[in-house]
Amino acid sequence: SYGLTQPLSVSVALGQTARITCGGDNIGSKNVHWYQKKTGQAPVLVICRGTERPSGIPERFSGSNSGNTATLTINGAQGGDEADYYCQVWHTSAVFFGAGTKLTVL
């Protein structure tokens, strides 16, 4: 098993920077992927392999990963960014998701 720790919720003022963390043992050595999940919709990959932004994802989404913490950063958060965000890794033949962070844009 591999535990991933995310804050339950993060709030950010409209237009400001939101940071969502994902903690795990030596997570900096792993490929971390981030998903945006809105109610009733399929998850959307927003960052892969720690720092890569898939085609079609706005530049305000970025990622970093070092030591025991991976971070998803949303610069200039918009109302449409309100969602649950999940980190994900592959570890010893299994996939693990964090419990998810609810992002509120005020």
Added chain:
Amino acid sequence: EAQLVESGGGLVRPGGSLRLSCVTSGFAFGSYGMDWVRQSLGKGLEWVAAINVAGDYLHYADSVKGRFTISRDDSGNTLYLQMNNVRDDDTAVYYCARPDIKGASVGAFDIWGQGTLVTVSS
């Protein structure tokens, strides 16, 4: 455009069986591993199972090991999840998901279906 369409969900009694299907289109299904991921109401995402390109590398979450079986039919571009001896806590929306790298059975899931709801209840 790559698409995944799940079906087969519904109401099933505890201890019963159900088979989910995921019909794919718009990409070379036979060149990709595939996965199932689920989400229970009000809870987070949970990985369920993975299958590689050849169909001989199968991995399962501990919560479903021995009860669920993932398989694929490359001639029909379809992924399956056979669910046996289901339990109340298997109630969830089940998604099929495609890793973004050819040949990998896991990785970043860049394509997802819309999900199919499985409800386990007596």
